[in-house]
Amino acid sequence: MLPRPLEGLSYALLVPVLRALFGGTPADVWPWLTAFGAAVAAYAVLRYVSDLSGFRVGTTLLRGIYRRLGDHLAWLPLGWYGTSRVGEVSVLAGRGVMQAMSVIAHLLAPFVSACVTPLTIVVVMFAFDRRMGLATLAAAPVVAAIQIWTGRATAAADAERHERDKEAGGRVVEYLQAQPVLRAGGRTGECFRLLDDSLLEARRASRRTVLATLPGAVGLTLAGQAVFTGLLVLGAYLALGGDIGAAEVLTILVLAARCADPLLSLSDIGGQLRIANAELARLDTLLRTRPLPEPREPVRPEHHDLRFESVTFRHGDRTVLQDLSLSVPEGQTLAVVGPSGAGKSTLLQLLARFHDVDGGAVRVGGVDVRAISSEVLTERIAIVFQDVYLFDGTIEENVRLGRPGAGDAEVRAAARAARLDEVVERLPGGWAANVGEGGALLSGGERQRVSIARALLKDAPVVLLDEVTSALDPVNEAAVHQGIERLTAGRTVVMVAHRLRTVRRADRIAFLDGYRIVEEGGHDELLRRGGRYAGFWNADRDGVTQAAAGGLPAR
Structure with a gap:
């Protein structure tokens, strides 16, 4: 969290930099430019440390989750391991756990940045002009509504994709186990239709997931363009009326443009977080599966009839x-x-x-x-x-x-x-x-x-x-x-x-x-x-x- 306010400070320093450049004594820009450079350098160092810490925490958690998952699977009764469990456990232990733990290692910092950076920029805008800040803040409900709508629209597609992936994983294992039978029957050159069908359904489910997230990405893009256009019109109107200087307007437009990238990344990050959350829910369900109860006072049999x-x-x-x-x-x-x-x-x-x-x-x-x-x-x-x-x-x-x-x-x-x-x-x-x-x-x-x-x-x-x-x-x-x-x-x-x-x-x-x-x-x-x-x-x-x-x- 520490690098985010520092990033906002670097944005705020753009105003005195631009004022000095557009003023009568451009040489006055050097102190402000030095401060701006120092803020950017400090932000880069802190961002590196933050991302490295997130990666280390993620790998530590990943190692712990795999150890706990392995211990839990070892205690589950062998009767639990039916044929349908093979694909489920293989998908979960492979891609599922990696996706869930990648939230901390790779997604947490970008998600925080995508949320905090726009808010920091809005605060900076309020500091220079309340009207421009309010105009930018008006976009927040629209962005939140698009994110909620996209999440609901993709939930069913994500669940379907998981089921198709699980089925495809089971079919792959089945296909490998069936090799002796297929080869004995002289069918080595043929396709295994069940496997082909399951892989085709998995591909279709992935395509439907992508199509479900597309409206949200387009909606965020349009919302960002609309806000930038509105700020441009409002800034020009205020500047022509003498209520605000050109440096402030230019700075606010630069900040508004800077808001676009994190807002657009929210759609992709949000989708990955939803998938990771679903995998965590499945992992939790598996870890909550109870092994057969152990006796409180076990008895050792003396005979073996x-x-x-x-x-x-x-x-x-x-x-x-x-x-x-x-x-x-x-x-x-x-x-x-x-x-x-x-x-x-x-x-x-x-x-x-x-x-x-x-x-x-x-x-x-x-x-x-x-x-x-x-x-x-x-x-x-x-x-x-x-x-x-x-x-x-x-x-x-x-x-x-x-x-x-x-x-x-x-x-x-x-x-x-x-x-x-x-x-x-x-x-x-x-x-x-x-x-x-x-x-x-x-x-x-x-x-x-x-x-x-x-x-x-x-x-x-x-x-x-x-x-x-x-x-x-x-x-x-x-x-x-x-x-x-x-x-x-x-x-x-x-x-x-x-x-x-x-x-x-x-x-x-x-x-x-x-x-x-x-x-x-x-x-x-x-x-x-x-x-x-x-x-x-x-x-x-x-x-x-x-x-x-x-x-x-x-x-």
Whole structure:
């Protein structure tokens, strides 16, 4: 704020400078000109210091916001991260936070200048001639009305653009994830229509936002021109009447012209501030999203049997599980099978407390998972997903995520048990080989071996397996199966399987359909019953036979 009055002082010094120049002794201008130059130099220094301070504050806040956002996202339950969240979080964490924090670093000083500079000039005008000051001040309501009208007109366009940008971000991620499918189908040269449509809608939304702000910019320009013309006419009239000197009129016209730039910049700055404010509101909404509540007096389970007691769970308006009861004795393996969309993976997510149930209870060792602290529950459970994500680093670093404090011998033992040592031996660099972002430099089977080695290193008493061999080639499938056998030995295991032949060795099998368990028992027992499981088993066996007869790899 300090440079703004100094800027007004430099404007006020124009009057004695011009009076001296137009007077009888032009040499008297030097003291005033020196003072004017000193004021301008001081203003430049203070403006530099002010802008630098704003930039430093902005970067400090940006660093703090990113840290807080990262910490908050780490505490949100994994069930919160639906497919629609990917585009939203990526847009917000990328461009959104930068736009919000740029207000302090880049927009705050220009905004203050655009508001304070015209007011300072009006005060200077009042000091020399009240009538000219009043004439200039009359434009203030017009400028304020244009700004308010522009803000209301662009609010809807800004919101639409955000939605389109979020959708486009999600489509980009989807397009990248769909590359294997597109390439397998020979569509590498084709456009992904959903992505094209979302990008086209985002461009149209941006165009509508620009068009919405255009009337405001034109209105401010016309208002500035009208005020300058009015001052020119009024100044000429007063000067001809002898009520004011030519120096004062010229100074006031120079000041009026100086008002034009900050007033015109208000339209652009106002639009950026509205966008930043909207991003701050979205950021606030995200940061206000509550993680699952932690127990005030957490209980540590002594045993590791699992039990679902009349569990009901809804995802939005859709009922996924209803009044489901199921138990897994400690040290045994339960396989969950059923049609797609029956809620098999949801069972694992509820055990790991990605979500809280809407009714009933999920218990580990007889203790409701809601009464167990997140840290303790995470320690007790190892999860191997179908789609394995690896961080951009070495193989050893990704394995050590299972237990960062493990020794080298323990890491190597886990790798051998998962047959990951075979992968390490053939990779250039061995344990120091980089896996790429998401593990892109490894095959699906190799990534799965890393995941199993990580779970083995963690040595958790409860293991959850989610379709871990559904998309592997025979060689990797055999290696992964060996790793899974070692991982599950002596542990309580719940596995979701698409290939029914992988569940034969499970102690018990539960067939899930229609929100609940419809069949439960051993493999041979369920086949003798001739129910839903037997039908699925026969269909799966027929599919394998047909694939083998046609020379295709079995499912």
